[in-house]
Amino acid sequence: MTEDMSAYRDVFLSESAEYLQSITDGLLALEANPDDLGPVEAIFRGAHSLKGMAAAMSYDRTQETAHRMESLMDTVRRKTQRADASLIDVMLQATDALRDLIAAESEGTAPPDIASLLEALSARATQPGVAEYMPPADGAAADADGGALYRVCVTLEDGCVLKGVRAYMVIKRLSHMGTVVETKPGARELEDEQFGLTFEVMFRTKVLADGVRQAIMGVTEVAGVEVDVVEGSAEPATAARPSAPRISDTQTVRISIAHLDSMVDLVGELVILRSRLERIAGEFDRPDLAEALDALEKVSTELQHEVMRTRMVPVGNIFNRFPRMVRDLAHSLGKDVALDTSGLEIELDRTVLDEIGDPIVHLLRNAVDHGIEPPAERRAAGKPARGTVTLTAEREREQVRITVTDDGRGLDRDRIWAKAVERGIIDPALKDSLSDHDVYMLACTPGFTTAETATRISGRGVGMDVVKGKIEYLGGSISIRSTHGQGTSVSLVLPLTLAIIQALLVGCSDRIYALPLSAVDEVLSLHEVDIKRVEGRPTMVLRDGEVVSVYRLESACGHGSFDGPIASRGDHIVLVRTAESVHALAVPQLLGRREIVIKPLSRLFRGIRGFGGATVLGDGRVALILDPRTLFEREG
Numbered sequence: 001m002t003e004d005m006s007a008y009r010d011v012f013l014s015e016s017a018e019y020l021q022s023i024t025d026g027l028l029a030l031e032a033n034p035d036d037l038g039p040v041e042a043i044f045r046g047a048h049s050l051k052g053m054a055a056a057m058s059y060d061r062t063q064e065t066a067h068r069m070e071s072l073m074d075t076v077r078r079k080t081q082r083a084d085a086s087l088i089d090v091m092l093q094a095t096d097a098l099r100d101l102i103a104a105e106s107e108g109t110a111p112p113d114i115a116s117l118l119e120a121l122s123a124r125a126t127q128p129g130v131a132e133y134m135p136p137a138d139g140a141a142a143d144a145d146g147g148a149l150y151r152v153c154v155t156l157e158d159g160c161v162l163k164g165v166r167a168y169m170v171i172k173r174l175s176h177m178g179t180v181v182e183t184k185p186g187a188r189e190l191e192d193e194q195f196g197l198t199f200e201v202m203f204r205t206k207v208l209a210d211g212v213r214q215a216i217m218g219v220t221e222v223a224g225v226e227v228d229v230v231e232g233s234a235e236p237a238t239a240a241r242p243s244a245p246r247i248s249d250t251q252t253v254r255i256s257i258a259h260l261d262s263m264v265d266l267v268g269e270l271v272i273l274r275s276r277l278e279r280i281a282g283e284f285d286r287p288d289l290a291e292a293l294d295a296l297e298k299v300s301t302e303l304q305h306e307v308m309r310t311r312m313v314p315v316g317n318i319f320n321r322f323p324r325m326v327r328d329l330a331h332s333l334g335k336d337v338a339l340d341t342s343g344l345e346i347e348l349d350r351t352v353l354d355e356i357g358d359p360i361v362h363l364l365r366n367a368v369d370h371g372i373e374p375p376a377e378r379r380a381a382g383k384p385a386r387g388t389v390t391l392t393a394e395r396e397r398e399q400v401r402i403t404v405t406d407d408g409r410g411l412d413r414d415r416i417w418a419k420a421v422e423r424g425i426i427d428p429a430l431k432d433s434l435s436d437h438d439v440y441m442l443a444c445t446p447g448f449t450t451a452e453t454a455t456r457i458s459g460r461g462v463g464m465d466v467v468k469g470k471i472e473y474l475g476g477s478i479s480i481r482s483t484h485g486q487g488t489s490v491s492l493v494l495p496l497t498l499a500i501i502q503a504l505l506v507g508c509s510d511r512i513y514a515l516p517l518s519a520v521d522e523v524l525s526l527h528e529v530d531i532k533r534v535e536g537r538p539t540m541v542l543r544d545g546e547v548v549s550v551y552r553l554e555s556a557c558g559h560g561s562f563d564g565p566i567a568s569r570g571d572h573i574v575l576v577r578t579a580e581s582v583h584a585l586a587v588p589q590l591l592g593r594r595e596i597v598i599k600p601l602s603r604l605f606r607g608i609r610g611f612g613g614a615t616v617l618g619d620g621r622v623a624l625i626l627d628p629r630t631l632f633e634r635e636g
Contacts (some may be wrong), residue, residue, distance in 0.1 A: 012106070012162070020046075020095055023042075023043050023091075025075055026039035026043040026046070027043060027088055028327060037076070040076050044070060044074060048070050048100065049172070050066040051067050052162075052191050053164075054066060054102075056164065057105075057524070059101070061105060062101045062102055066098060069121060090124055093281070094117060097114045125519050139165070141374070148205065148206070148229050150203075150209065150212060150227050150228065151227075152226070154216060154224075155198045158444065163195070163197075165193050166420055170222065173219065174203050177207050179204045181204055183202070184201075192195070202230070212358075213227050232454075256368075258351070264308070268597035269597075271300065271500060272597055275594070276299040276620070304500060313350045316344030318360070319391060319393075320339070320362070326339040327339075329368050329543040333368065333374075335387065337371070337386065340391070341390075342393070346393040346394065346395055347523060349496060352416075356494065358470070360402065362463050362467050363404040366463070366464075367389045368389065372387035372409075373387065373408055387408055389404065391403070392405075399494060399495055400496060402492045404489070406487050408488065410486050411440050411480070411482035415472050416440065420439075421450055441480060443480070444464045472629055477492075478490065478493075479493075501516055503519070503625070504517055505591035505592055507587070507588065507589035508553045508587065513553070513625050514625045516628065519574070519628040520581065521576070523572055523573070524574075526573065546582065549581060549583060550586055551585055551632060552586050553585065553586060556585060557610065572587050573586055574586075575587070578632075583628075583631075611625055611627055
């Protein structure tokens with residue numbers, strides 16, 4: 001690869017991943033409804049754009065594979081053959097091959113041998129009764145009924161990367177809004193980048209000119225758009241040529257993850273320094289210093305929020321790869337399973353999002369393998385033959401809840417209990433004292449499995465314990481609900497970010513601890529509650545009648561016994577919620593709410609339960625961050 005083209009490699013890899021995902025999504029939608037040809041255009045254009053991009057990068061094998069995919073989809077596009085199961089299968093195989101080819105050719109390694117796949121694509125595209133692929137003549141397009149005919153003049157940015165790809169991205173957007181009648185230069189010249197920075201599209205649509213302009217300006221590296229009405233009355237001609245949006249309003253910049261991580265680290269240090277300055281300023285009666293610090297706090301807070309926003313990524317970025325996985329797994333098991341997703345726009349810190357992919361994969365595989373029954377079994381139970389797995393994301397205060405639900409056979413409480421007793425995981429005498437949720441959570445014990453034999457999918461006792469460990473490592477929690485015969489729901493509650501959080505500072509003696517504010521339900525003074533001893537332990541009754549144990553902060557942190565006396569004055573009660581339970585924590589000192597920067601503990605201390613990290617306070621002291629999930633598991 002020449003030095004000039006190697007500079008475009010990262011852009012190519014990023015955009016090719018988006019096209020591959022678009023092709024996969026289109027194929028799955030087409031498989032679900034072969035009579036809906038809407039996805040066909042997205043698949044065709046995705047393959048066509050990849051072909052052009054690969055040609056520009058001199059990735060010959062990628063270009064050839066994309067071309068044959070494009071040719072096959074054109075037969076579906078022209079309705080000369082139907083998108084049946086075998087066509088979808090070969091196209092999905094080709095999509096996987098494209099991903100491998102792109103990786104190999106971009107890295108300069110030996111590409112995989114896909115000769116048989118290329119033959120299968122060509123054979124399917126030219127099978128008897130199916131016309132040979134012929135690229136449409138330049139400018140060929142069917143007239144659209146009604147609407148206005150526009151002349152759209154598009155100007156790309158100076159130094160635009162892959163001009164042909166940008167042109168076809170524009171044409172793709174326009175084709176979704178109406179009918180592209182003609183392009184100048186023609187389609188072949190656009191594909192081969194035989195034009196300057198400007199091209200024209202004759203386009204018929206019922207969309208107003210402003211809508212056309214906004215759609216095109218959403219394409220990366222488009223500098224300006226002019227829209228003229230040639231005929232029709234979609235909009236007065238006088239309004240057809242308003243000024244184009246400013247480039248600065250529409251540009252995007254690709255930033256490496258390393259730069260984002262460095263920015264977050266620097267902002268974290270800024271937060272610490274700000275706290276230190278605030279402490280020092282408290283020792284002086286200087287109005288001008290207080291005013292300057294107020295301004296610094298405002299600016300640094302806004303900077304922090306903006307930097308954190310750059311790390312926030314929609315969960316759809318990982319959710320969109322699961323439909324293909326569920327589809328393939330269901331087919332291999334002889335099951336009919338639909339995956340429904342929602343909440344794709346919910347955002348999580350990139351670091352959190354990167355870590356939860358594997359846990360969600362395991363939960364989905366469990367739902368398809370263990371949860372959803374075979375079609376015959378479902379029909380016998382009065383259920384539809386097709387099972388449904390639902391993957392949802394919801395925002396809850398400063399957390400996100402991700403839930404995997406299936407309408408399958410549900411969990412068998414008695415079977416889980418019997419296996420746990422058999423493996424020595426639980427004391428048989430505790431059976432009547434545990435809730436259903438407690439029993440279901442036994443499935444998260446290392447080595448636990450109810451499968452009699454191991455398969456390539458499950459049954460080795462490795463899985464749910466890893467899921468639980470990963471979620472807890474991220475500062476989250478897991479809960480399981482199930483109704484036998486009706487289905488199972490597994491919820492993961494995760495923090496929005498792992499970098500900077502709001503915390504309640506509490507203290508005892510000369511020690512200071514930080515309690516994540518997302519886990520704090522309420523703070524009560526000691527005189528507001530009635531603490532009594534039940535079986536020797538301090539307890540209190542909440543407003544809803546729930547009885548909870550009361551723990552002293554120093555004992556919870558390992559400096560005394562759990563059941564020591566609660567002070568008659570000075571203490572406050574902090575209600576701490578973790579997943580399915582609430583605990584009361586008696587703290588001698590409330591030191592206020594702070595924004596803290598999370599610093600991970602050394603590996604030597606990560607096995608200590610009750611602590612999830614550390615932070616540096618404004619006076620330079622180090623405060624341990626309490627982990628509400630494990631804080632109350634210490635035995636006194």
